[in-house]
Amino acid sequence: MSGRRNILITVGFVLSISLISSALTAMMMFHYDSRLQFNLLNTVCGEVLEQDPQAEKIISAALKEYTGGNADGTARKDVLSVWGYRIADFSHSLHWTGDLAVAAGVLAGFCLLLVTLLYRNKKESMRIQGLAEYLEQANMGKAVILSTTGEDDFSKLEDEIYKTVTFLYQTKEAAVQAKNDFAENLSNIAHQIKTPITAISLSLQTMQRDNSNNKVEQIQKQLLRLSHLEEALLVLSRLDSGTLILQREEVDVFTVLVLASDNLQELLTATGTSVDIPELGGMAITVDLDWTMEAVMNLMKNCMEHNPGGTIHCAYEQNPLYTEIRIWDEGAGFLKEDMPYLFERFYRGRNAHEGGIGIGLALAKEILKRQNGTIRATNKQGAGACFEIRLYSH
Structure with a gap:
């Protein structure tokens, strides 16, 4: 007033x-x-x-x-x-x-x-x-400058609200800027890694012509590892900066699991590992198919690396609140001291697979989190390591 x-x-x-x-x-x-x-x-x-x-x-x-x-x-x-x-x-x-x-x-x-x-x-x-x-x-991030309506009992409150909102906006902008800077630096690192990869690749081709098979095999392993690292860093930088846009659509859980298994078929065949995916009826989830499939592939790959030649089991169920997907193997399971850190970036447990870079589980968690999902790791009684995914409806 x-x-x-x-x-x-x-x-x-x-x-x-x-x-x-x-x-x-x-x-x-x-x-x-x-x-x-x-x-x-x-x-x-x-x-x-x-x-x-x-x-x-x-x-x-x-x-x-x-x-x-x-x-x-x-x-x-x-x-x-x-x-x-x-x-x-x-x-x-x-x-x-x-x-x-x-x-x-x-x-x-x-x-x-x-x-x-x-x-x-x-x-x-x-x-x-x-x-x-x-x-x-x-x-909602749509606030404008408060217009002065005169001096009254609410004027002081209005001033304090405006100061608080302005401070929060400034803090948010600073945080976003810091996040963008971090993502940019991570992207630069990934691009810098790409240069030695290219050089190694060219050297490898030269050595292949000279039939240096021993060194060729070692370089191929390191080259593959660097390639995976570069791809993972680029994806993480896009996730951190918010530039990775997830195209969410309604897909069936069974379809996601089958496609993930099909994309790993070459590795599964090479290690003699099988995947058991039962048909439990149509259960629709609203997710980005490609990136959700990428997350599931990382979990299946982890199970395969810890139990080569065994079977990877899958199960899923749905209720009004969420859809739960379980993926487990028949191996020895996770070590107790590793479990709190499994989803941290670049963490490699004591029994980690040789050549791993410690990003797969962290990437899977980040992808699911951005789709209103959660993931946790447990040891299944009488079996091995188990991953539990929950994708919430709201």
Whole structure:
């Protein structure tokens, strides 16, 4: 509310109280005046009767004619009361007019006071609603500069809210900038790695022509490892910077698992590992098919590396809250000391596969997290390592 509105509210309060006070004062004065008239007439009638007792009938008849009352006594000192007259009887013509005037004044005062209070409450409600809407816009990142609406009780609160929102925006921008810088640096590192990979690749081709098979095999392993590292770093940098856009669509869980297994078929065949994917009925999930398949492939690959020649088992179920996918092997399972760190980037456990870079599980977790999902690792009783994925519906 502006200063002008505050003045209007103050004037409304003053007028309301003034009207009510005036009406009550008028009522008191009216009754006081009526009592004076009654006492005066009482005194006059008493004096007349003392001088001429025979005038009683004349006075009584005159009073009855004036007021419509009935005489029922002959006392001399308080003649009018003895005769049955009251104060109101001598102000009969003004009585109802005065009462109506007083009632009208009081009613008008209360109405004006009520209107003033309602007006003030409405303005305060609008003010609170405006600040609440501003905070909602701030939460959605759409807040604009608060416009000045004048000095009132909410001005200090408005200033503090604006300062807080501005500080939060600045903090957010700084955090986003730091994140972008980190992602850019990570991307630069990945691109820098690409140069020696290319050089190694060219050297490998030269050595292949010279039939240096021993060294060729070693270089091929290192080259493959560097290639995987470069690809993983580029994906992680895109995830960190938010430039990796996930195209979510409705797909069947069975389809995701089968496609992931098919993409690993060459590795599975080479190690003699099989994948058991039962058909448990249609269960739709809303995810990015390619990247979710990538996450599942990393989990299957982990199971294959820790139990080559065995079987990778899959199971899935759905409820109103989430869809759960379980992938486990028949190996020795995870070491207790490794379990808290399994999904950390570049972490390689004691029994990690030779040539691994420690990014697969971290990448899988990040992809699932960005699709409203979670993942945890456990040791399945009587089996081996088990991964539990939950993709939430909301």
